[in-house]
Structures are given as structure tokens and as C-alpha cells.
Amino acid sequence: MSIDKKTVEYMAHLARINLGDKELEKLSTQLDSILDFIDTLKKVSIEGVPPTSHALPINNVLREDSLAASLPAEKTFSNAPSRKNNFFTVPKVIE
Amino acid sequence: MNLYSLTAHELNELFKAKRAKPQEAIDSLNSRIEEVEGKVKAYVRVNHRSQIDVKGVPVTITDNICTENLFTECCSKILEGFKPPYDATVIRKLKDAGTTIFDLKTNMDEFAFGSSTENSCFGPTRNPWNTSCVPGGSSGGSAACVAADEAIWALGSDTGGSIRQPASFCGVVGLKPTYGRVSRYGLIAFASSLDQIGPITKDVEDSALLTNIISGFDPMDSTSANIPVPDYTKSLGIDIKGIKIGIPKEYFVQGLDPEVKILAHEAIAKLKSLGADYKEVSLPHTEYAVPVYYIIATAEASSNLARFDGVQYGFRTKGKIQNLIEMYKETRGEGFGEEAKRRIILGTFALSHGYYDAYYLRALKVRTLIKQDFDKVFKEFDCIVTPTSPTTAFKISEKAEDPLEMYLSDIYTISANLAGIPAISIPCGFTKDNLPVGLQILAKPFAEEKLFTVAHAYEQNAGWYKIKPKL
């Protein structure tokens, strides 16, 4: 077994996704078989192999420190689910 | 003659000769959509039409490329109602080139997560060749509308085959350019290190034309390559005599549909008859491409999709919530579809404490090996030819309940994204059931010209592009 229900539940929490009981059950089974399949990677010898996180060998792409236009408020807020004056608003933050 | 059935280069000729007007092309497409869209369902929000600036050849865009003031929702409830306040760089380039951005966007798997266009909050798209089959995915809507003549040409996005596999299933031409060839600015990211925007067209010439327009360095995309863009139409009509083609043995193994295999071999024989040399080659790490991909792509996706949290745009839960964390969880729980949740959670797992080395880091290393396989072959060969997909279009809902089975349908297309190389899919015939089959040609980074040369030579000789689905 590669992943259990508890771990999936924790991952869902980290990802801030509510899962119903049935959903969690199903997802756990599916992820377990997907991870079993992914575990075939364990067969590959990776000793001394560097990781590739970028497909192209590009370096040092930088921009000049020059001002560009910011968005006007009507565009900034045009999609906002909740707004008060010139602020986005969210429900009370309590951890 | 119906304008909707034309290619972009044909339409351009008519415009130039003043034998047709851009508005007529739009009208023609609209009448075609009226006629067949009910069967194909390639577009989303068909009842929400917007005013558009009609200039030249209309181009159709997938729902994950930002178009100013047009819905761009990635076919996901979580982006419900999102109209970006900006254009993607490719859209800006298309506008600058005098094309018309068509106001309807095409259907896709939610956030490009899928290979069938079934994972869309708007429902599935159907394959114009057989409407009980999927069009492939994720850019299935774009491939289907081009095949069904509901579009002149279209853009899609390709993270693991999402342009090529639907192009193959729908009998059209789909190109995934080299990573960095086309700006990703404004493409709503799935997996940043793999995503590329590319053209889905009726023929290779249109593919070259559209690639000309959208390619090039973009100061807004740090990962776009600052390498000059050649005129790709100059690669067309060139003799392929002496071109060296590698045929990877790992692509012709168990799981490959026998009919697809035969058609691919016939295509290779045709290329030989046109003067190409071919030889069997090996890409030994091919079998690891799918598992590597499903770690890297989901890991990046889990981070890229974290921003959809109901704060600044898109959907926010209407349910009763006490505090912020509940708002996050409810919004994301309701807003994402099943496959999106599956991938986000898988990707979160691959990056999480205690699993990072075993999954994510290992996948990055195997990615290096896959890339090296290609480097080696391209030292000796101009291109590699394979089937695009191991099968033809499958039935709707046939694989919907088995994600792993679905993932394996990208087995031949994923490696190009991992290696960052360009690849094109062109039609190479039909099965007995009259479903199209695609041939994939791959080349080394920034060697799109080679792809166009070989693809065009084959296409013009084989003539499959003349056959259209009956709708």
C-alpha cells in the first residue's frame, strides 16, 4: 500500500480541499493504485543523475527596474467575489 | 463553397483577392455552428456571444488562454465567470497579425486535466467522426471544432499531449512547439515546466502559419527562448530525400492497437518512398515517462492551482462558513472537479515532507534520463516518428472511472513535454471503423522546421486531409 486514507485526508487539508466521506474513500483507493504504478520508478537507477526542473538550459532572464502600468481599480476588482471600497475582503482569519 | 470549410491560407487568399470579407467568414462559421454544434459541443457558453473586432481570419481559442473581457474559465466551476482584464501574449500577437479572435472559447478537460474532454464543467465534447466517441483531450474542443469545420483554425495547450492526442483522434494537425518557443504568458498554468500553446489546424501549412504568428521571445515570460523565429512556411514543399528518421522500438509494443500499428508502418513506408531513411532506435526510458509525468505535472499543478481560493476572482462558496479556512476548503471542495482534486492531492503528496525525495526529486532525475535518450538519438537522426496515440478515439465514459487507464492513453505524447522538444501529429489514415489515426513526428529543440518539412511532404503525398467527417 502506497498511501492510506489518513494521509490522503491530510493532503486534502494541506491543499485546502473539503472531501466528502465517499469521495475520500474513492480517492484513497485510486491514488493508492496510481502510486503503485508510479512506484515502477523505483526500478530506475538514478545514482549521480542530476534533476531536470527546466526543460531548456536558459539562465539569468532579468528585467530592468523600470515602471510599468498598474491596473486601474475597475479591472483589479472586476472579478472580485467580495470587495469593500478598495479592498478585497475575506472571512475572518482564525487559525 | 462554404467559407467555414476552408483553411486559413485559403481564406487569406480570398480576402486578399477581395472575393470574401472577414465578416462573411464569421457568418459562415456561425451558420456552421448553428448546424452541427448540437452534435459536437466543441464550444462552451454558446449562448453568451460577445462583440468582436472582425479583422481577418478568425481564430478559435481554448478556454484556458486569457482573452480580455471574454470568459476564460478553464472549464472549471472554480473560475466561474472569470473574464481576464488582459490578453495572453499569443492573443496580442494574433491581434497584431490582423486575425479575428473568435468570441466563443472551446471546451477542454478542466484545467487541461484529462485526455478525453470529459472532465469539463460544461460536459463532454464529441468526436465529429463518431459522436459516441471522445475527441481526445484536453484540448478536445479545439480539435473537434477544427475537424467539424466549426473553426478555421484554433489554439490549444499541450502539457502531456493535449494538442496532439485530440488532433490524432479528430484527424487534424496539432503541433506542440519546443518548450519556450511560444510565450506562456496568459496561458492558465497546469504544469509550468511542461505547458506549451500550439496550433490545431486543418493542414500543415496552416500549422506553420499559426506557429509563425504566435512564436517568439516574450519579455513577460522568463522561460520563453530568445531565439529568432524563422519563417516556417519556408520549410514547406522541401524534398525530404536523405532525411534520417528514427523509429523507437519502445513505441511499437504491447498496448498498441494493431490497426494503428499498421497505419503507422504504412506511413513510415510512405516517408521512405519519398526518400527518407529510417532505422529502428531505442528510447530506453520510455516506460517511465507516464509515472514521471504524473508526479511532475501534478506537483506543479498542486501549486499552480492553489491560487484558486475564492479571494480575488472566480467562484467562492455560497455555503455557510465560519472563518477563512472553511471558506478555502468549501470553495475548493465545491469548485474543483474530481480529476482536478485527484491531481492536486497527488501533487501535494509528491511535494510533501517525507515524500519529496522519493517521488518528486526521483521523477526529476528520471526526467533527465528521458531527455538524454532523445539527445542521443537526435545526434544521429533528424526526427523520430511514432504513432501519436496507442489507440483511436475511445467511447465516451469508457475510461472515465479508471484514471490510470486514462493516463496511459498519453503514453506516446508525454515524453516530448518532459524533454521540451517539438512534436507534431498529422493524420495518417483511418481504421475500419472510420476513425482517424495520427502520426507523431518529433525533432530536437527548435527544429520545428524539420517537423513541418516532413509533415508537409507526407501530408501532400498521402492526402488524408481532404477527407472530412460527415456530420
Add this chain to the structure above:
Amino acid sequence: MSYEVVIGLEVHLQLKTRTKAFCGCSTEFGAEPNSQVCPVCLGFPGSLPVFNLTALDYGIKVALALNCTIQEHTKFDRKNYFYPDLPKAYQISQYDLPLSKNGHIDVELKQGPKRVGITRVHMEEDAGKLIHQDDYSCVDYNRTGIPLLEIVSEPDIRSPEEAYQYLVTLKSIIAYLDVSDCDMEKGSLRCDANISLRPAGQIELGTKTELKNLNSFKAVKDALNFEIMRQTQALDGGVKILQETRLWDEKVQQTISMRTKEGAQDYRYFPEPDLPEIKITQEKINEVKSSLPELPHEKMLRFTKEYGLSVYDAGILVYSKADASYAEECMKAYFSKDKKAVANWFNGALLSEANARNSSLSGLKVAAANLIELIGYVDREEISNLTAKVVLTEMIDTKKTAGTIIKEKSLIQISDTGALDKIARQIIEENPKSVADFKTGKNNALMFLVGQVMRKSGGKANPKVVQEVLKGRLTNA
């Protein structure tokens, strides 16, 4: 039991680039909420970051000034967590290949210099601002994406006072580089502190707490002092220290536990795929190195050598770059080889004027030549120190030169023995009790009489001469 205090500081520094780290929005402080935002810093879907080369240059500058080794190969990583002030739900930061590592700074303490190690200096982006209301919170993204440096010290600091001096020194160095406003009130410099106690002699570190909400250097010191007391009491009472984050409450002068969250955070760091890696060549490093100004520590050493100042005096003079160059200008203009007098003026009268006016020393705008002219009057004993201070105040207020003021108010002191003797005689007559006291050996009495003579002369008498004259009269009488 006696405990050793172990402190490490994490400083976040906003770089004063014109634009944000990854987009062209302005970094100006105090704008309308959400007016300096764009699709990139708002994390709108499809937007992509492009790094600001000035931010990189500033980062390299700071790292070199803190004696760090610049990494030839550096990259950005994503730090993933959900919070409304973080629009992408990840912060672009650096994880395993930071800009630089292994530096140090030398901090001058009363007991002598101390070297504090710098673990790393890395680049990242700032988050937005949350304003909490009763039942909801407002988000302003103007600050989001401003380039930050995180400067992490080694746990080398052993007392709140050392922590304070470390911050003063660090701020001074950064101000010399002119890459940040270093203004804690505006949040351009922020500090978190890690503190643990261990029984004296023990090698193993104790459990640490992380202190946040430290809004001034003084708050850092106060919070650390409080935490030492709290942890000492806990340890003495056999209570285990919890590894936790505690907030400093300025009002009640206490650190307060932030209720512990669900275990440790899992930030799922991974390489930022949207940003190519950065290679920093030796050439580039040399180029930046040669552009660095003389830094406070070097300047301090030079001042002690060139001008014969004490480490203490030089240390105060070099704190601010502008003040140091002002002081140096004055020392150069000063005719005597012994520059101590100038240092005394700077760390004495000039400093009190500056403090009283809430200004810097150079901000008083007393030209070097004018100050030296004033010091000359004192050196030549033409005016007293006391008078000189009055003249200085007037110089600052009226922008007149010392000479003009002294002339206008005829402040040249009376050193003429004959003239002073007259006054002295009078004072002796008027104060028989003090005279008697002096004769019984009470030295204070002499000082009193000197003061009386000074008063009578309208402050113009040369106190040295007065003293001599008085002494002569009293002992001979």
C-alpha cells in the same frame, strides 16, 4: 540555576527598487490600497514573474557587505501555503540554493568587538497587508511582490544587548549601501528573534521560541529580556519550554503564545518552474565588490588610525554614512593633529543639538569650516566651552558664522588679569562665608566663587584665569 542565552535573528529587508521583484508595479509606500497592483503581483491566472535585475544587484551588494559567499548558481523556489495576503498561495523564495551563505559582521560591544555569523542571505517577495475588522478582513496587495532579503544570523548572540547592537550594526551597513529605507515603522526592516536557554556549560541547545511582532530595536531587546525571564522561571520550575511562536505585546510588555497550529507547517518547497536559474559569475561579483562603499567597520578602523580616535568615538561617528563624511570633513579641516576635540564636539554638543532637533548631525547644516572656526575660538580660549555651545545653537538657528555671532554679542572672554582681579576682589568681599570655607579646605567653595565671578562678568570671563586670580588672592590674603 544559571543559563546561557542563545539568540539568532532573522531580518527581512525591503529593497528600495523602483519596481516590485517580479513585475513593473511601483514600490512606493503609502499609496491608495490596491492601486499598485497588476496581474503578476495579484497572481491572476496566466501571469508570470520576471525578476528585477536591480533587486539581484542589491542582494549581491548586501551579501558581500555581510561577508557572505555568493553562490555561483542560485535559484528560486516556491514556498506553498494559504493565506489571503499571498495571492498565488505560494511565496517565491529561495530554499536550498540561496543567493549567499556563510557571512559575518563585527559588532562593537562595550566589552570589545564580537563577530556574529550570518547563516544566509536569500531573496524573496513580500506579502500583502491584512487589516482585520470585527467579522472580516481587508486585503491590500500594494506591498505584495516587493523584493525582500532575508538575513539569517547564526545563533551567536548571547544577550538582548548584543541583539540590539547586532541590529544597529546591520542597519548601519545596509544604510551605507543605500539599498533599503531600513525603516521599521514603515516595515521596510522587520525582525524576528529565536531564543533558547541552556544550562551554563551545556553544549546541546535548549528548546527555542520564535518571537514576532517586534516593531522596533527596543522591542527586540525588551521582548528578549522578557523571554529570558519567562524561560528562566519555567526551567527553574521544571516546566518544559514549548517550541512555539510568541507575539510581543507592546502594551503589556509580554510575549504571548500564538496558539500552536496543527503541528509544523509543510511548505512543500520546490524549484520555481516559471523562473530560470541564475548564474553569478566571479566577474559580476568583482564588479559589485568594487562598487561597494567603505563600510562602517572599515571606516571606524581607519578613523582610529588616521585621526587617532578611540574605537568608541570612531564607532559613534561612523554609524551614519552622511555623518561620518561630515565628521571626516571637519577633522580634515581642523588644524591640530589631535582630532579628539572634533570627535568630542560631534559626540557632545553637536549630538545633543541633533537629538533635540530630531535631526542627523549632518542635517544640522553647520558647514565644516564654520564648525572648525567655532572650535578655534575655544582652542584659543577666546570663548568658554559654555559660550561655544550657545554660539553653536545660534549658528544652527540663524545660519550665521561663529565669528559674526561672537562679534555681535561681544562674547570674547575676558582673560585680562587686571580686569578680572577687580571683580574677584568684589566677590571675595561679598562672600566671606565661602572664603572661610575655602580656607578650611573645602574645594567646592572655590568653584562657587568662580561661578560668581563668571556671572558678574556676564559669562565672558575666562574661567581658568578667574580660578588663578581667585586662588592667588585667597592664598595670599
